Amino acid sequence: MEASVPTPTPFDRETADGAPSNRKALTIGAVAKILGREFEDISISKIRYLEDQKLLAPRRTPGGYRLYSQADVERLRSILRMQRDEFLPLRVIRQELAAGARQERGGEAASLRRAASVEGGKGTRLTLQELVDDTGVGADLIKDLEDWRLVQPVAVDGVKVYDDTDREIVKASSELARFGVRGRNLKVLRTAADREAVLLEAVVGPGLRSTNQNARQEAIENLESLAAACSNLTHMLLVRDLRKLTGED
Amino acid sequence: MEASVPTPTPFDRETADGAPSNRKALTIGAVAKILGREFEDISISKIRYLEDQKLLAPRRTPGGYRLYSQADVERLRSILRMQRDEFLPLRVIRQELAAGARQERGGEAASLRRAASVEGGKGTRLTLQELVDDTGVGADLIKDLEDWRLVQPVAVDGVKVYDDTDREIVKASSELARFGVRGRNLKVLRTAADREAVLLEAVVGPGLRSTNQNARQEAIENLESLAAACSNLTHMLLVRDLRKLTGED
DNA sequence: CAAAACCCTGAAGCCACGGTTGAGGCTGGG
DNA sequence: CCCAGCCTCAACCGTGGCTTCAGGGTTTTG
Numbered sequence: 165m166e167a168s169v170p171t172p173t174p175f176d177r178e179t180a181d182g183a184p185s186n187r188k189a190l191t192i193g194a195v196a197k198i199l200g201r202e203f204e205d206i207s208i209s210k211i212r213y214l215e216d217q218k219l220l221a222p223r224r225t226p227g228g229y230r231l232y233s234q235a236d237v238e239r240l241r242s243i244l245r246m247q248r249d250e251f252l253p254l255r256v257i258r259q260e261l262a263a264g265a266r267q268e269r270g271g272e273a274a275s276l277r278r279a280a281s282v283e284g285g286k287g288t289r290l291t292l293q294e295l296v297d298d299t300g301v302g303a304d305l306i307k308d309l310e311d312w313r314l315v316q317p318v319a320v321d322g323v324k325v326y327d328d329t330d331r332e333i334v335k336a337s338s339e340l341a342r343f344g345v346r347g348r349n350l351k352v353l354r355t356a357a358d359r360e361a362v363l364l365e366a367v368v369g370p371g372l373r374s375t376n377q378n379a380r381q382e383a384i385e386n387l388e389s390l391a392a393a394c395s396n397l398t399h400m401l402l403v404r405d406l407r408k409l410t411g412e413d
Numbered sequence: 414m415e416a417s418v419p420t421p422t423p424f425d426r427e428t429a430d431g432a433p434s435n436r437k438a439l440t441i442g443a444v445a446k447i448l449g450r451e452f453e454d455i456s457i458s459k460i461r462y463l464e465d466q467k468l469l470a471p472r473r474t475p476g477g478y479r480l481y482s483q484a485d486v487e488r489l490r491s492i493l494r495m496q497r498d499e500f501l502p503l504r505v506i507r508q509e510l511a512a513g514a515r516q517e518r519g520g521e522a523a524s525l526r527r528a529a530s531v532e533g534g535k536g537t538r539l540t541l542q543e544l545v546d547d548t549g550v551g552a553d554l555i556k557d558l559e560d561w562r563l564v565q566p567v568a569v570d571g572v573k574v575y576d577d578t579d580r581e582i583v584k585a586s587s588e589l590a591r592f593g594v595r596g597r598n599l600k601v602l603r604t605a606a607d608r609e610a611v612l613l614e615a616v617v618g619p620g621l622r623s624t625n626q627n628a629r630q631e632a633i634e635n636l637e638s639l640a641a642a643c644s645n646l647t648h649m650l651l652v653r654d655l656r657k658l659t660g661e662d
Numbered sequence: 663c664a665a666a667a668c669c670c671t672g673a674a675g676c677c678a679c680g681g682t683t684g685a686g687g688c689t690g691g692g
Numbered sequence: 693c694c695c696a697g698c699c700t701c702a703a704c705c706g707t708g709g710c711t712t713c714a715g716g717g718t719t720t721t722g
Contacts, residue, residue: 357650
């Protein structure tokens with residue numbers, strides 16, 4: 165989410181005049197703090213390192229302090245995204261940046277990869293309105309999905325908030341809704357998923373509850389593989405059933 | 414070491430009847446040589462390393478030699494491609510593979526999509542032996558899958574033959590078998606798929622039975638979309654369930 | 663103006679990833 | 693029975709991507 169923090173940082177005194185602060189150059193510490201919201205593994209030393217690797221070239225004060233323009237920050241942001249979402253090595257990112265400000269290339273696939281991850285980011289919190297805007301789905305359908313518990317918002321401060329699995333679920337459901345498949349029919353899918361979850365829980369459960377952090381991590385990764393394989397298998401089984409349907413007529 | 418060598422292969426693997434040799438299982442050296450054409454940085458040790466990292470799991474001879482099925486070679490090929498072309502780290506490739514390359518960027522997803530197509534080309538007919546060589550799965554697991562009716566061969570002239578959905582199902586199951594999920598547990602997946610099929614049948618059934626050829630064709634295409642959306646939705650529901658599992662600790 | 667907060671460079675260190683190498687020993691096809 | 697080919701296990705290695713530390717300069721703030 166692009167909340168683009170125009171927020172006055174604690175030590176922020178450069179915004180004393182109500183002027184648009186986002187025009188001002190930032191010190192390295194300020195940049196780290198801002199980007200820290202989106203990327204938890206950012207650090208001052210890392211930013212310096214990236215400069216060392218010729219990925220950035222901020223202006224300097226006469227005294228030698230780095231000064232980051234708004235553009236620099238954006239550049240850095242996209243570097244970090246490519247790292248995190250597309251797993252690109254710096255060497256490649258450098259080229260990618262040099263080759264014009266190309267953007268949004270494999271972005272779709274990458275975001276999918278993240279969205280489908282079991283290891284939940286917990287990051288996203290959407291209001292109903294945002295969910296509607298984001299998916300282009302009517303509030304009535306969402307209501308329907310909630311009634312049948314396909315979507316399970318959480319109440320925070322009396323407001324329902326949705327997360328990113330909810331969003332993906334809504335998107336997928338809207339596809340089905342086009343064909344008239346709605347809440348009551350979807351219930352069968354939910355129970356199917358619930359049962360699969362129980363099955364997988366039985367397999368990795370022990371490792372998951374292990375106190376050993378390594379074992380736990382491994383269990384989570386196995387869980388990802390299992391979930392994928394499971395969905396895959398179910399899909400193939402469905403395809404076979406459907407072929408029988410279309411074949412024998 | 415694996416004590417249970419799954420090779421009571423009933424039939425001699427000699428292709429006395431001049432069968433296409435590319436159906437046969439290969440030794441590691443042969444695999445390296447073949448893939449060496451496309452990937453210069455392949456080596457025997459690298460292939461072994463990838464196995465060590467759980468990216469491959471070829472069958473073994475009773476003596477311990479690795480035997481690579483056609484499917485294994487393809488899997489390896491796509492591993493190498495993801496490394497070379499998409500710079501993905503092995504950790505990510507592992508997941509991507511488990512997902513059965515459900516979405517393949519960059520174009521050619523043809524082979525899988527064909528296999529996943531509802532519109533069945535009844536073409537493929539595999540014997541048990543071919544199925545084993547092709548998928549690299551032990552005959553015992555296949556037997557297990559048959560017992561639980563995940564795989565449904567047809568008897569022709571007293572010989573059981575499998576089709577390509579069976580093959581894909583076996584492949585997906587082998588992924589799960591690695592974690593000890595076998596026949597009895599898989600039954601829940603089959604019934605889930607069956608129910609989804611019933612659901613979709615209700616939606617497109619009328620069109621499917623239409624005498625109007627156009628309407629029929631359209632129904633089939635809708636069915637594909639529906640199947641995809643359905644699987645997708647079930648997967649997301651599963652992911653959400655699993656996140657709850659990993660989250661609350 | 664001085665202390666406090668922040669920033670600078672360069673060199674060294676660290677850890678994970680993705681393999682390779684080598685010793686010592688089986689396998690299996692001709 | 694021979695010998696190329698394969699096996700495991702453990703040690704080793706280069707690179708990438710940072711972090712840490714020492715020693716010292718710059719800016720802000722009160």
